[in-house]
Amino acid sequence: MSSSSVDNPSPQQRKARQQWLDALAAPARTQQRLAAALACLSGIGLIAQAGAIAWLIQQVLVEGAGLQACWPVLLALAAILALRALLSTAATAAAGRVADAAKLGLRQRIYRSLQGNGPLWLRGQRSGELGELMLAHGDAVEGYFSGFQPVRSEMVVVPLAIAVAVASVNWVVALILLFTGPLVPVFMMLVGWGAEAASRGQLSEMARLGGHFADRIKGLGLLRVYGRGQAELERVGQASEQLRERSMRVLRIAFLSSTTLEFFASVSVAMVALYFGLSYLGLMELGPGLPSLGIGMFCLLLAPEFYAPLRKLAAHYHDRANALAAVAEIERLLGSLPAADAGNAPAEAVGPVLAQTEFGMAAALDAQQLSLRPLGAPADVVSDFSLQLQPGERVALVGPSGSGKSTVLEALAGWLPPRQGRLQWAPGLRVVHASQRPYLFHGSIADNLRLGEPTASAARLQQAARAGQVMRFAAQLPQGLDTLVGERGLGLSGGEARRVGLARALLMEADVLLLDEPTAFLDAETEADLLQALNVHARGRSVVVATHSPAVMAWADRVITLPARPQQREDQA
Structure with missing residues (x-):
């Protein structure tokens, strides 16, 4: 407007x-x-x-x-x-x-x-x-x-x-x-x-x-x-x-x-x-x-x-x-006057509801020839991307930085409408997205975890915190999960904030997990423990993970490589 x-x-x-x-x-x-x-x-x-x-x-x-x-x-x-x-x-x-x-x-x-x-x-x-x-x-x-x-x-x-x-x-x-x-x-x-x-x-x-x-x-x-x-x-x-x-x-x-x-x-x-x-x-x-x-x-x-x-x-x-x-x-x-039924989009991490298809769909997700352009970008960063995600399948998205891995996850989460192509989810699926920069509010670590599931019991909260490797650093804090953090995660490192966001996503018990660089900044031992925890938590669930890690690629059932964009190829040459 x-x-x-x-x-x-x-x-x-x-x-x-x-x-x-x-x-x-x-x-x-x-x-x-x-x-x-x-x-x-x-x-x-x-x-x-x-x-x-x-x-x-x-x-x-x-x-x-x-x-x-x-x-x-x-x-x-x-x-x-x-x-x-x-x-x-x-x-x-x-x-x-x-x-x-x-x-x-x-x-x-x-x-x-x-x-x-x-x-x-x-x-x-x-x-x-x-x-x-x-x-x-x-x-x-x-x-x-x-x-x-x-x-x-x-x-x-x-x-x-x-x-x-x-x-x-x-x-x-x-x-x-x-x-x-x-x-x-x-x-x-x-x-x-x-x-x-x-x-x-x-x-x-x-x-x-x-x-x-x-x-x-x-x-x-x-x-x-x-x-x-x-x-x-x-x-x-x-x-x-x-x-x-x-x-x-x-x-x-x-x-x-x-x-x-x-x-x-x-x-x-x-x-x-x-x-x-x-x-x-x-x-x-x-x-x-x-x-x-x-x-x-x-x-x-x-x-x-x-x-x-x-x-x-x-x-x-x-x-x-x-x-x-x-x-x-x-x-x-x-940008426009909202209609009475404007948008039923999901909350922070859950989506999408706008791209469901008919019942009886064999795949959890069917994405065909997607062209994706982030908000404010002058050109598409992903072209002709296709993916059929089967129930319980683990897919790793790899590629150089800037190739559009995060953009693909945002589109799959329903946050970014494709400019071209078709994106369909099987009906009734609950999808959760854990981004690289999760938003943490002023409050305790436990409060930020409960944003994913406000009615979660203390036992479930501990379980999700252990699976997301939050307890590795929270156990060293004087108040544990009750430790206060500032707005935007002030008081935690970037890797710690990312683990809190991952644990929050795991707490939601979704059918599909979209994980953006979940093992970044982790040492080999912590990464191995996180992947082992995901083995247990993600059993029967579909996972799409953007990563640079060879360990995560080996953990996945299938690896999809996104090509470098033309500008990136020129810079590398």
């Missing part, structure tokens, strides 16, 4: 974003209709309320009626007020449920899209920005569903009902309302375009600031070691100042538009008051004769309420601008 299409969307893109936004509340469509209906009924109740008040004023001040004659209308007025309060409360509650459903739907779509893009795509993203998608951008749509949408329905129904009620007693006032009313939405639309652009800039700045701050928190240790703490504090301060300026820009537009809209509404109400004032003074004779005091009060009470839904819509129009700005940012960061 290009930045120009995000900043200057075409009418089709605007319509698509609006439809996508509205579809978030599809599970709560009944509550959405209920909120709109209750808001409209509460607004229509204003007509009865104004009629009761005007009747009381006419009877008491003009007709001289006593309190006894007014009791029924007073009770009716109290009932109307109570009913309108109940309707407003129920409408707010229903709109809140709609907003909650929309926020949940938004976050589910984003989460599924992140999963569907896969680990390779996620490696190139800033986690802070992606976190803002789930937080600030999710909150940005709340006001749209809880405020803007109910008021939008109210704006259509209530002013029209009020205009009809006023026209039944005085057509001049009705004409004043109908001619001045459109000024509010027209100006609101003009302001809304600027508000949406300002809101989009604010959300973008929030996402960048969140990503910047999260990245600095992750690297706080290194920043302190190299004495960059104060410099980074100044950069965070500068980013915060930019966010403050963008937030103030949004607030300026909001306050300016609200003030202008209030001005138009006040002038319109003043025109109605001026008409009645001049009529009662005998300076104007327009309409069906001199209106009574009750009719004048009825029209004056309803005149502000005619513009009230328009003013409320103007206030909530910024919620719509914020929501559309959030949608534009989601489209920019994810």
Whole structure:
């Protein structure tokens, strides 16, 4: 998604974003209709309320009626007020449920899209920005569903009902309302375009600031070691100042538009008051004769309420601008707007589900003439790769560094879609991938192992740790598997972190193991022990292992050699 299409969307893109936004509340469509209906009924109740008040004023001040004659209308007025309060409360509650459903739907779509893009795509993203998608951008749509949408329905129904009620007693006032009313939405639309652009800039700045701050928190240790703490504090301060300026820009537009809209509404109400004032003074004779005091009060009470839904819509129009700005940012960061069923891709190490084939397939895997290109690479690194993996078979992928062994494993894991060729898995297989650079989180070694199987018992955890040769170094630590490690495995060597990732994969009891250089950096004795452990653990399971080790090649049932790429052959020559 290009930045120009995000900043200057075409009418089709605007319509698509609006439809996508509205579809978030599809599970709560009944509550959405209920909120709109209750808001409209509460607004229509204003007509009865104004009629009761005007009747009381006419009877008491003009007709001289006593309190006894007014009791029924007073009770009716109290009932109307109570009913309108109940309707407003129920409408707010229903709109809140709609907003909650929309926020949940938004976050589910984003989460599924992140999963569907896969680990390779996620490696190139800033986690802070992606976190803002789930937080600030999710909150940005709340006001749209809880405020803007109910008021939008109210704006259509209530002013029209009020205009009809006023026209039944005085057509001049009705004409004043109908001619001045459109000024509010027209100006609101003009302001809304600027508000949406300002809101989009604010959300973008929030996402960048969140990503910047999260990245600095992750690297706080290194920043302190190299004495960059104060410099980074100044950069965070500068980013915060930019966010403050963008937030103030949004607030300026909001306050300016609200003030202008209030001005138009006040002038319109003043025109109605001026008409009645001049009529009662005998300076104007327009309409069906001199209106009574009750009719004048009825029209004056309803005149502000005619513009009230328009003013409320103007206030909530910024919620719509914020929501559309959030949608534009989601489209920019994810590349496209995620669909409701976007991606059922597996978690960190499990896959693929997108390439299953029919039942009765003899091979566990059938890959035919695959062409593979890593993300961001200018050309394919693997061409015409084929493999039929039988159940229980062990296959070693060998070749010079850069020949594409890791790329093949990533494609087999479902992380990297082939550019050409066919990749099919037998249905129902569970596939696990142990990469060269497993991600370890801040926590104990045992916590990182349990990411593979959270419900694993202590005995299974120990068994997997022994099979992955983790106990060789963990047994020497004061707290064993309960020893804490830092983010990204801080505190462990590269080889130790790789063994933790391997043990985590073994703990998952998958049908197919995809292992990337599992014996790298191991001495001959440890390598032999690891292969012996794999003999036991991988019995009945298929294994594809990328390696340079002669011992692993001898351990495998079959060896597939990937040729060097043309550039590599030139360098070697």
